[in-house]
Amino acid sequence: MLKTFYFNPYRECTYVLTDDAKHAIVIDAGMYDEREQERFAEYIKKEQLEVVALLITHAHPDHVCGVPFIEAKYGIKAILQPAEGQLDIPYFNIEAMATPGHKEDAVCYYLPNLKSIFTGDTLFQESI
Numbered sequence: 001m002l003k004t005f006y007f008n009p010y011r012e013c014t015y016v017l018t019d020d021a022k023h024a025i026v027i028d029a030g031m032y033d034e035r036e037q038e039r040f041a042e043y044i045k046k047e048q049l050e051v052v053a054l055l056i057t058h059a060h061p062d063h064v065c066g067v068p069f070i071e072a073k074y075g076i077k078a079i080l081q082p083a084e085g086q087l088d089i090p091y092f093n094i095e096a097m098a099t100p101g102h103k104e105d106a107v108c109y110y111l112p113n114l115k116s117i118f119t120g121d122t123l124f125q126e127s128i
Helices: 034-046 067-074
Strands: 002-007 012-018 023-027 050-056 078-080 095-098 107-111 116-118
Touching: 002 034, 012 034, 034 067, 050 067, 050 107, 067 078
Parallel strands: 023 050, 050 078
Antiparallel strands: 002 012, 012 023, 095 107, 107 116
């Protein structure tokens, strides 16, 4: 299941991807203020999810402002600019691909089982 949150003044997309066993990965952490942090945490609690990873597509402020909150709340470390290839994340099959351009540290995350890719700001809506 995929849940999308729109956070901060830039309306950055924070994604929560869950498997059937209620493990969750978070892609980008754009929660800007306490109200947005509470909204995120309430969803995780309500759905009884276990957050196992936080993946960052690039280090612009609108994508990382919530990193300290998620790291502290869920006891995990953000993954930023991983080596290309298969990531060692429990319960999920994820491949990282370097996509510099929008930002030099930009990464896309491909989930082959779901035939889905998370691009951060590599692609913008209505830009192609």
